[in-house]
Amino acid sequence: MVADPATRGQPGHPSVVAAALIDREGRVLIAQRPAGKWQAGRWEFPGGKIEPGEGEEAALCRELDEELGVRVHAARRLGEVNHDYADRQVQLALWLVLRHEGEPRGLEGQGLRWVDFSGLVAADLLEADLPLLPLLRDLLA
Numbered sequence: 001m002v003a004d005p006a007t008r009g010q011p012g013h014p015s016v017v018a019a020a021l022i023d024r025e026g027r028v029l030i031a032q033r034p035a036g037k038w039q040a041g042r043w044e045f046p047g048g049k050i051e052p053g054e055g056e057e058a059a060l061c062r063e064l065d066e067e068l069g070v071r072v073h074a075a076r077r078l079g080e081v082n083h084d085y086a087d088r089q090v091q092l093a094l095w096l097v098l099r100h101e102g103e104p105r106g107l108e109g110q111g112l113r114w115v116d117f118s119g120l121v122a123a124d125l126l127e128a129d130l131p132l133l134p135l136l137r138d139l140l141a
Contacts, residue, residue, distance in 0.1 A: 021104065056077065067108055
């Protein structure tokens with residue numbers, strides 16, 4: 001489902017990129033929303049808002065560098081979902097990071113966890129992330 005281009009990236013309708021970073025053990029990285037942020041304490045795929053005039057891949061690279069200290073060298077888009085929360089609509093694009101440099105660290109005070117698919121299903125993920133789980137099922141060993 002694609003968001004209405006007239007509302008994409010507008011206040012209350014943010015366009016967001018999220019990363020699926022998978023380690024050698026077949027686990028995916030999730031990040032916990034820090035205290036003071038919307039939905040604090042819940043888990044999500046790392047990433048963030050796309051800035052005006054910025055493409056998805058550029059936003060992914062910038063966000064992972066800022067949030068995790070990771071430089072992305074190759075990534076491919078897995079899919080997109082729109083989700084309506086009570087107070088906002090989010091358009092979320094999930095990208096699989098194929099190659100990166102650096103060990104992820106929570107540079108913005110967020111907790112990080114590597115989880116297998118069952119751990120991902122059991123985590124208190126944001127509702128917008130849930131429809132993306134089928135895209136990862138076969139990728140997580």
